[in-house]
Amino acid sequence: MLFSLKSLSIAVALLPLVVANTQDVQTRGTVPYYLVFLAQDTDSQAAADNTLERRLADPVIMINPTDANFGISAEAPGRLLTSADGTKIFAEARGNPAKPAIVFIHGFGIGAMAFDDIFNDPLWLARAYLVRYDTRGHGRSDKPTTAAAWVSQRLAEDFDAVVQSYNLVKPFVLGWSFGGSQIADVLSFHPQSYISGIIYDAGVPYQSALPTIGSPAGFAVVAGLNQTTNVTEFQSGYIDFINLCDPALDWDFYLACLGDGVVQPRAILNLSFTRTQNNTGLIQAGTTGALPTLAIFGGDDQVVLKQGILNALAGWQNLTVVTLPDAQHFTWISRPVLFRATVLNWIGA
Incomplete structure (x- = not known):
């Protein structure tokens, strides 16, 4: 499956957040925020872009190491x-x-x-x-x-x-x-x-x-x-x-x-x-x-x-x-x- 340049560039930027496999998610408790997007095999370019756009639209608190919100997002536990x-x-x-x-x-x-x-x-x-x-x-x-x-x-x-x-x-x-x-x-x-x-x-x-x-x-x-x-x-x-x-x-x-x-x-x-x-x-x-x-x-x-x-x-x-x-x-x-x-x-x- 091919991604648009826009999708590819965003996906590469998010690679450090990706969990290697489902077993890692279960044993380490990592929230599989982008796992579904990267693992799925959609039938169309539009579906892939829509999935990515929808996930990026979820509210996320910006990370700031000096802030009490460090590392917390709408998807993270806690x-x-x-x-x-x-x-x-x-x-x-x-x-x-x-x-x-x-x-x-x-x-x-x-x-x-x-x-x-x-x-x-x-x-x-x-x-x-x-x-x-x-x-x-x-x-x-x-x-x-x-x-x-x-x-x-x-x-x-x-x-x-x-x-x-x-x-x-x-x-x-x-x-x-x-x-x-x-x-x-x-x-x-x-x-x-x-x-x-x-x-x-x-x-x-x-x-x-x-x-x-x-x-x-x-x-x-x-x-x-x-x-x-x-x-x-x-x-x-x-x-x-x-x-x-x-x-x-x-x-x-x-x-x-x-x-x-x-x-x-x-x-x-x-x-x-x-x-x-x-x-x-x-x-x-x-x-x-x-x-x-x-x-x-x-x-x-x-x-x-x-x-x-x-x-x-x-x-x-x-x-x-x-x-x-x-x-x-x-x-x-x-x-x-x-x-x-x-x-x-x-x-x-």
Whole structure:
């Protein structure tokens, strides 16, 4: 089949967006925006041109790396929410809303894309309603750099915006790595009944516990991550950080992790790590057994210390501890089957 020059020139321009085959779409969760056009075998030149014109007419938000709308189009999954202080928060939900809901909160420096393998897994989608969002300062969400934007209440309000937008009722909350500390923010402004349970995945339970939870190797890379004058040191520090999370990541995912770090203003590291929070609500919920808690660890995690986290959870009632053998800091990537079974069985999905 021959295309007009107009059609051919546009198609060539869009080639970087094309998924190689349908299997890639299913396993990577890529939206097949132009796949149908390039794969179809129409009988006429007019039909081909009309198909292309119709697809290009779909509304698309222009991509701007400094804008909260970066990478979002009318065809892409997810939505931009407005938090109470006006901050735009990117969020996404997949799966069956009738199933138990789990809100995933990512760690520092790597946005919600970290959970791609989970959100693209049909076995997860069949048994749970999965919700994730880029916390402020990360990914496609706004990145405010004033101290007022980083008080505990602001982060709790971001979570509230997600809950309200997706009509969630008592979701489970999974906090990975430093993202686990934001559960304490939520419980500072809501009763224990607001959520059904806590899942700490190599998670920091609260800010003040961080000094005893981070590994020596983890703290060693912070200077590079916080570098604002030496490009080489920043690049080296971020590469070291990702390799510390897992030294054998898929290349595309590895680059995506580095990309999330590059679009983040350096000031956000200090704002994230130096903000204060009240962990009274969290500790009360845990020590009274009011909120069931699952703590998952990677047997080969090089970023956080298991014993440090358990010390922070001392006195916790209704606590289940699971260590995944040979798993790195990206536990669900290292041991996907064990991780999925652990979480879904625990929430009763």
